[in-house]
Amino acid sequence: MSFLLVIIALVILASAAVAMSLRNLIHSALLLVANWLGVAAFYLWAGAEFVAFAQVLIYVGAVSMIVLFAMLLTRRARADAAGGADSGGRTVAALLASGAVAGTLAFAALQTHLPAAASPAPPATVRDLGASLMGPHAAALVIVGMILTVALLGAVILAATERNPPEDDAP
């Protein structure tokens, strides 16, 4: 079983690493999609079916579209103007920042005491998930819903074009 986990972890990490190093932005975005698929595989390995399918549906289906559209609509140069460090100062700053983040994450992960599971967790059915979402985690659900509604309204307002005042003749 852990052999499978190693493979999944390799897929996740390798796709993320290659995505960062490619010059072609679209290729990077698609490798990021592969990364998300790897994460979904990880969820499946861990037995969380619902989360895995939701990950695919939302990340691969929708967030990837957002990323790709954003890339297409904002970059004029066609996939050649990919990021690479322009000067030595930027390289040093990038290494410092990534090193700091990696160090913090590694420290936190190593310091956390993760007990080995005494027994395999009972498979959570969708019913249990729904009950817990509507019960103890209802506040989170409502807040997330409100944030999404606000985002949608903002998108609609941004996309609405200026309209001429309507003519006065009645149809």
Added chain:
Amino acid sequence: MLGSGLIKGLAVTAKNLAGSFHDPARFVTTEYPEVKTRLPENYRNFPFLVSENADDPMGTLRCVACQICEKECPPQCIYIEKSKDKKPDAAGKMQLYPAVFDIDISVCMSCQICVEVCPFDAIKMDQVFEIATPDRFQPLLLDRHQLAKPNGYFHEIHPTEAAEVDARLAAERKAAEEKARAAAAAKAAAPSAPATGTAAAPKPAPAPTPGPAAPGGGSAGTPKPPPAT
């Protein structure tokens, strides 16, 4: 209500679908080559030579090798060689006949001028179009054996025209026979009435001999109806 037009549209297509199995109005395809459409009578493709009866196609050709069609053909696709001897035609008169009569149908443009100018109703337009050949030179040069088709076939493909031609030819032949009989009667009466020699003398002159003049006179008398009515 929204959607009522959609339902009506679906009903129309369903009616078409169901009707195409039993209603000929809703299945207009003719599945050629198993089913052939009936060609209109005036359809024409390439010419053919009319022979009076099917038992002796070469011997009863109406064509007398006058070569008018050869001269009138715009792309010059007809090649005729006259025969050296003469044979009796349907009315009994001795006529030449075509020893060679070739039409190159890769050149022929189906203009029908040869039919219009023929004084003997010898060449008419055929309707066959399934004559594709693998070689585009020799097999598309039709000789008189391939071109000769009986009058009965002409009746099958162009019934109105064939009936009109036959009626006209029969009338001309009858008129010629009448004149011949009248001339013979006059000739028989001529020796018995030498006093009427002056009257008999001009008689043979206007008495037209059956042959080229009669159909010519017939054609002048009753103008040929144009084939495409």
Added chain:
Amino acid sequence: MIAVSPAADSILERLPVILRDGFAGLFPQPLRWLAGSLLAIVAILAVFGLLFAFLTLAERKVLGRVQNRPGPNRTGPAGLFQPFADGIKMLTKEDIVPFVADRVLHFLAPVVLVAFSLLAFAVIPYGRRLVAVDLDSAVLFFFAAGAGNELAVFMAGWSSHNKYSLLAAMRALAQLISYELPLLLSVVPVVMLAGTLSATGIVAAQGGWTAGLVPHWFVLTPCGLAGFAIFIIAALAESNRSPFDLPEAESELIAGHLTEYSGFKYALFFMAEYFGMTALCGMGVTLFLGGWQAPCAFLQFIPSWVWFAVKLLALLLGCIWVRATFPRLRIDQLTRLAWKFLVPLALLNLLAAALWHLTAGWSGALQPVRWALALALVAGPFVLLGRRLSAGLAPRTYRYASS
């Protein structure tokens, strides 16, 4: 709650299971699950591959008959070899990739599309004991497998290095994303009424008959009927079928995102479209039409997989019928239909389903009240929204010049 009659265990019914067990029994015990799964995969590929082939032929023949002509009838008896002739033609065509195209993405796009479309077949229950993978959240898996569609369309449009392909891919993506929402929203009432996301569970919840004649399928409830209508429209749009086939119509930006594809890759795109349509129709049968359940109690002697096949073929023929009848929608009409009409109706349908679910205990004289309330909640907004949205557009009137 299925009234399992002795006919449910007839030899015909159990035939596929017997075959699978027989095949898997040839292998040693540790590998039996693998053998069974492989057999399921091969069976699905074979059955739905052949169904795809003959569906293309059926489509051409039905379209032909509607248009007063026979369809293909020269290749083989009644044209039965036509799909194989088409397959051979597609396979032997030259595969042209534009010089400046992104070769990797150009190759991957049809592969991703077909792979995700085939994944969707894994969770549909084809018979009483015939489901490839019995997942607890099968419906979510099904729609997650459909998410690959959009990715593949984008990859196809982008990698062609053709601005018209890219524009058309953007339009196709707009269509796919717009109709994702009504598709999912129309399924939520079914999940609410059945209480589970599992496909087998949803089919089981539609078992039983009233008076042995009227089945308890979801399509025969008001919220289910509206949900089915919305689901079918959204399914046609999701699989790029007429009248929503703007992305692939020949007159639209040449061929949309498929412009630079030829030969086998083009065939793969069309295979994926038909697979998507079949999978969505199969899911529609499962969710709304009772899956493999028989319509009347006494008809249970016919095996369950035959019933599934009959219902699936009926839905597919309905899709072909719709293709033969309706003109294509423009992109703005498409998106307006999705956002302004289908999404509000789907949300109100959710409300009607909640009402239906909560009043399940009503009985006696309250039953007609329940039906009337649910129907009003479903039909009322339909009529009102319909009137409101088509307000400025009157039916065409024609004035002819006086002769």
